Each structure stands twice: as C-alpha cells, then as structure tokens.
Amino acid sequence: MKAEKxxxxxxxxxxxxxxxxxxxxxxxxxxxKHYNALVDSPNAxxxxxxxxxxxxxxxxxxxxxENTLKYSMDDIVNEVYSQLQKYLNKTCxxxxxxxxxxxxxxxxALADRLTIPCQLVAxxxxxxxxxxxxxxxxxxxxxxxxxxxxxxxxxxxxxLIIETPYSSYTQxxxxxxxxxxxxxxxIFKQFDTLNGVNKLxxxxxxxxxxxxxxxxxxxxxPQPDLNxxxxxxxxxxxxxxxxxxCIGWSKLSSNVxxxxxEKDHYALFTDTTSLxxxxxxxxxxxxxxxxxxxxxxxxxxxxxxx
Amino acid sequence: xxxxxxxxxxxxxxLVDKFAxxxxxxxxxxxxxxxxxxxxxxxxxxxxLAGELEKWLNVEMxxxxxxxxxxIHELSNHIVDDLLSH
Numbered sequence: 001m002k003a004e005k006x007x008x009x010x011x012x013x014x015x016x017x018x019x020x021x022x023x024x025x026x027x028x029x030x031x032x033k034h035y036n037a038l039v040d041s042p043n044a045x046x047x048x049x050x051x052x053x054x055x056x057x058x059x060x061x062x063x064x065x066e067n068t069l070k071y072s073m074d075d076i077v078n079e080v081y082s083q084l085q086k087y088l089n090k091t092c093x094x095x096x097x098x099x100x101x102x103x104x105x106x107x108x109a110l111a112d113r114l115t116i117p118c119q120l121v122a123x124x125x126x127x128x129x130x131x132x133x134x135x136x137x138x139x140x141x142x143x144x145x146x147x148x149x150x151x152x153x154x155x156x157x158x159x160l161i162i163e164t165p166y167s168s169y170t171q172x173x174x175x176x177x178x179x180x181x182x183x184x185x186x187i188f189k190q191f192d193t194l195n196g197v198n199k200l201x202x203x204x205x206x207x208x209x210x211x212x213x214x215x216x217x218x219x220x221x222p223q224p225d226l227n228x229x230x231x232x233x234x235x236x237x238x239x240x241x242x243x244x245x246c247i248g249w250s251k252l253s254s255n256v257x258x259x260x261x262e263k264d265h266y267a268l269f270t271d272t273t274s275l276x277x278x279x280x281x282x283x284x285x286x287x288x289x290x291x292x293x294x295x296x297x298x299x300x301x302x303x304x305x306x
Numbered sequence: 307x308x309x310x311x312x313x314x315x316x317x318x319x320x321l322v323d324k325f326a327x328x329x330x331x332x333x334x335x336x337x338x339x340x341x342x343x344x345x346x347x348x349x350x351x352x353x354x355l356a357g358e359l360e361k362w363l364n365v366e367m368x369x370x371x372x373x374x375x376x377x378i379h380e381l382s383n384h385i386v387d388d389l390l391s392h
Contacts, residue, residue, distance in 0.1 A: 053373075191328075192354055193361065
C-alpha cells in the first residue's frame with residue numbers, strides 16, 4: 001500500500017538533549033504551521049503529527065453512507081505511538097501533548113499509552129464522555145452549515161458574512177449560497193467553481209462525521225493525575241450544557257484548568273491575539289511539574305482570565 | 307487514451323495549468339513529480355481544484371485520491387487508468 005511510505009510525524013524543532021517534548025496532534029482543517037510558533041521554546045523538542053497522513057485516520061471513513069468505522073481510536077493511537085517512538089529523544093522526561101479539536105481526544109488516549117509522564121492541552125476539544133455522546137454522534141445540518149462558514153472564514157482569513165437565514169436550506173442550496181456570497185465578498189476567486197466548493201463542503205462534513213463517530217465510540221477511563229489545560233474558544237463547536245466550563249474534562253481528571261480565548265473554534269488558530277493567549281498559557285502550563293500544582297494553575301488563571 | 311479522447315497527458319496538462327494559476331507561478335515551474343505536500347498549496351485550494359476536476363471529467367474522486375497518488379503525474383495516471391476507463 002502506497003500509504004505506508006508516509007510518516008505522519010514532523011520534527012519541527014530538534015533539541016538533542018531536550019528533556020521535554022511537545023507533541024501536537026493535528027487533525028487537519030487549518031494549517032499545522034501555526035504550531036511553529038512553539039519553537040520559541042528552544043529547549044523542547046517539537047513534533048507535529050499530521051493525522052491526515054495516517055492510514056488509520058484517513059481511511060476510517062470514506063463515505064457518508066456508512067456509519068461503521070474501519071478503524072477505532074485504539075488503532076489510531078497505536079499508530080501514533082509507534083511512529084512517535086522513532087522521534088522521541090532518549091533524554092525526554094516529560095511530554096506535553098497539544099491536541100486541537102479531535103486531537104485533544106486522541107491526546108488523552110495517547111497520554112494513557114505513553115510511559116513517559118505526560119500532560120495534555122485540550123484545545124477546544126470536547127471530552128469523550130457518555131454524557132457528551134449525544135453531542136458528537138449526530139449533528140443537525142444547520143449546525144454543520146454554521147461550522148462550515150466559520151471554517152471558510154478562518155482558512156481564507158476573511159470573515160464570510162451571510163445574513164440570509166439558511167437553517168432550512170438543503171445542502172445544495174446552502175453550498176450555492178456560500179459560493180455566491182464568497183465570490184461577492186472576494187473570499188473565492190473568479191476561477192473557483194461551485195463544484196469546487198461543493199467538494200470542499202463534502203470533505204469537511206465527512207471529516208467532521210468521522211471525528212465525531214470516533215469520539216462518540218471511545219469511552220476512556222479517568223486519569224485522575226493527568227494535568228489537563230482546557231483552552232476554550234469563545235463559541236465552541238458544541239455547547240455542553242452539563243459541563244459548561246470544562247467541556248467534560250473534569251470528569252476524567254481532577255487536575256483540570258480552563259483558559260478562555262476570543263474567536264471561534266477555527267479562528268482561534270488564525271487570529272494572532274488568540275494565538276498569543278494560547279501560546280502564553282501553554283508556556284506557563286509546560287512549566288508544571290507532573291503533580292498537582294494548584295499555585296501555578298491559579299497563576300495561569302490570573303494571567304489569562306482577567 | 308479513453309473513449310472521450312482524454313489521455314494522461316491532457317489531464318496532467320490541465321492539472322499543471324490549474325496548479326500554476328492557484329499558486330500564481332508560471333506553468334513551467336510546476337514539477338509533475340513533486341509531492342502535493344511540497345507545493346505550497348493549502349488543502350482547501352486542493353479540494354476546490356478536485357471538485358473542478360470532477361466536474362470536467364464527470365468522475366468522482368475519493369477523498370484519499372491525492373494521498374494515494376501524491377504527484378500530478380501519478381494522479382493523472384490514476385484518473386485515466388482507474389476512473390475514466392470504467
């Protein structure tokens with residue numbers, strides 16, 4: 001299989017004798033280049049895992065019709081773990097896992113798999129709990145439409161403004177409207193086509209469905225001592241009414257801290273102010289010793305939640 | 307060549323022209339054997355292009371096509387040999 005020649009792990013920053021490794025689990029959608037700013041931590045090895053290059057992730061679902069998953073969360077985490085072994089420094093004593101969206105859920109599974117002490121940054125990621133399953137198993141089309149508009153705005157670095165009520169639109173009507181508004185607002189180019197935007201939406205929805213099904217069928221055990229920094233966007237993909245603040249992570253760990261950033265799920269990755277807040281919070285968080293350090297956690301709170 | 311008269315070279319030329327347009331470089335600078343991941347082309351742009359290609363050739367590409375066939379040359383061969391010939 002040709003896919004086997006790909007490595008999903010990219011060593012963005014090499015620090016031969018580094019005692020800390022930062023592992024970024026990137027599920028795609030927006031560019032992973034945003035993690036490069038983390039090389040400001042010169043004493044840490046920085047690895048970015050492009051999940052789209054993993055056969056177990058990419059081939060999990062290739063059709064909307066099927067609801068069965070070809071691979072499970074365990075398959076994916078095993079592959080990530082296996083590939084990471086080739087890169088992790090022998091001197092590494094601590095791993096900080098940063099996972100955006102689905103990457104946060106996978107990061108939680110990876111933290112349980114790694115033998116090196118870990119901590120997790122769950123970047124606008126919903127905790128994999130049975131109580132959250134209804135939020136991740138099925139999503140109304142109108143919600144997917146809203147996310148797609150936010151996604152387009154983020155990747156094109158220009159807010160797509162749509163004032164027409166679209167919640168009752170069919171998929172074809174919605175995509176045609178997005179294309180029309182995108183062209184008028186200069187977000188799409190004159191050489192872009194409706195078929196191209198349709199393909200983009202189809203792929204977006206397919207990836208979303210895959211990630212949601214993987215999360216909804218993954219029920220991990222608690223890791224009470226795992227330090228988890230939850231970074232929440234201004235408007236996350238889903239509002240979790242049962243856990244409005246921690247998005248469920250406090251059910252899995254007793255050592256959770258929360259930082260809020262402006263912008264939505266996608267724009268937090270492209271907005272410089274949000275990125276500065278995220279990197280600042282991660283920088284402080286990565287100084288945590290791997291045990292309860294509530295004093296330092298409170299410091300994070302004071303810094304970023306004023 | 308397929309019944310429609312489309313061969314590997316015409317698909318490859320189409321892709322080269324489209325990549326050049328989106329990357330805003332002359333077509334001569336597009337290496338057909340370079341991995342897609344090495345072009346500075348955002349995945350969103352690649353998908354917009356894939357949708358356009360599907361319309362042109364009336365085929366459906368799997369989301370994994372550009373991943374299994376990661377160069378313009380390999381993808382052109384795949385389209386003509388596997389998609390257009392059926």
